[in-house]
Every structure is written in structure tokens, then in C-alpha cells.
Amino acid sequence: MKNQMNLQFSALSQNESFARVTVASFIAQLDPTMDELTEIKTVVSEAVTNSIIHGYENDPNGIVYIQVTIEDNIVDISIKDVGLGIVDVEEARQPLFTTKPDLERSGMGFTIMENFMDEVEVLTQPGKGTEVRLKKHLHTSKMLCN
Numbered sequence: 072m073k074n075q076m077n078l079q080f081s082a083l084s085q086n087e088s089f090a091r092v093t094v095a096s097f098i099a100q101l102d103p104t105m106d107e108l109t110e111i112k113t114v115v116s117e118a119v120t121n122s123i124i125h126g127y128e129n130d131p132n133g134i135v136y137i138q139v140t141i142e143d144n145i146v147d148i149s150i151k152d153v154g155l156g157i158v159d160v161e162e163a164r165q166p167l168f169t170t171k172p173d174l175e176r177s178g179m180g181f182t183i184m185e186n187f188m189d190e191v192e193v194l195t196q197p198g199k200g201t202e203v204r205l206k207k208h209l210h211t212s213k214m215l216c217n
Contacts, residue, residue, distance in 0.1 A: 078136070134153070190205070
């Protein structure tokens with residue numbers, strides 16, 4: 072059985088922790104390990120922060136959209152903005168690359184996402200926004216959503 076959650080919120084940095092905790096609460100029904108839960112919280116934090124800082128350039132009028140789908144023991148997460156988009160995805164995915172060095176950004180967001188998730192897909196169009204799709208297979212799931 073499939074279970075799904077949709078969330079949207081203003082592109083404010085203080086909402087990053089709200090997003091992280093909300094997604095973690097939703098997937099808790101699968102009884103993930105602490106490592107799995109921490110990894111998912113971390114990637115949500117990275118993707119939401121990218122939307123706020125890079126997609127909307129800290130414009131609080133922007134909206135960040137999150138959709139989480141659970142089916143069997145697979146968690147699918149989509150984090151989307153309708154901001155600036157990414158001109159060169161391959162460059163953006165390189166470790167230590169950042170378009171905001173003045174903000175002391177580490178440029179490790181996509182690298183962290185790729186290390187913690189089983190699949191990472193970046194869909195973007197300059198001037199129209201970015202969607203990051205993340206997939207993780209939980210190995211210890213009790214599959215309580217049935």
C-alpha cells in the first residue's frame with residue numbers, strides 16, 4: 072500500500088528544521104534505523120537549504136514544495152522550488168562547488184545527498200526552478216503503512 076504526504080512552506084531558513092522533522096515523523100512509521108533517519112533528515116535539510124538559498128536567493132515569498140511517498144520499504148522524496156533553476160547541473164553536483172562563496176557555503180549538498188540516498192535525480196530549468204528527487208530503500212522496515 073502506498074502512503075503519501077505533501078507539504079509546502081515559505082522559503083525561510085527557519086523552516087528548514089520544520090521540513091526535516093516533518094519528513095522524519097512521516098517516515099517513522101517504517102521504523103527506520105537511527106542512521107537511516109539521520110541520513111534522510113540530512114538530505115532533506117540540504118535540499119531545502121539549496122531551494123531557499125540558491126533557488127530563491129533568500130526571498131521569503133518563494134514556496135518550497137515537498138512530497139514524500141512510502142511504498143513497501145522505499146521512501147521517495149521530492150523537494151521542489153520554482154526559483155532560479157540551475158544553469159549547469161553537472162557543475163553544481165561537483166564537490167565543493169558553490170555559487171555563494173560569500174555566504175561560506177561548503178558546496179557539499181549534492182555530494183551528501185548522493186552518499187546518503189540510493190538515487191538522486193536533479194530536474195531543473197533555468198528561470199523555472201529545480202526539483203530534487205531522492206529515493207532510499209530502508210533495510211529494516213516493518214512496513215507499518217499497510
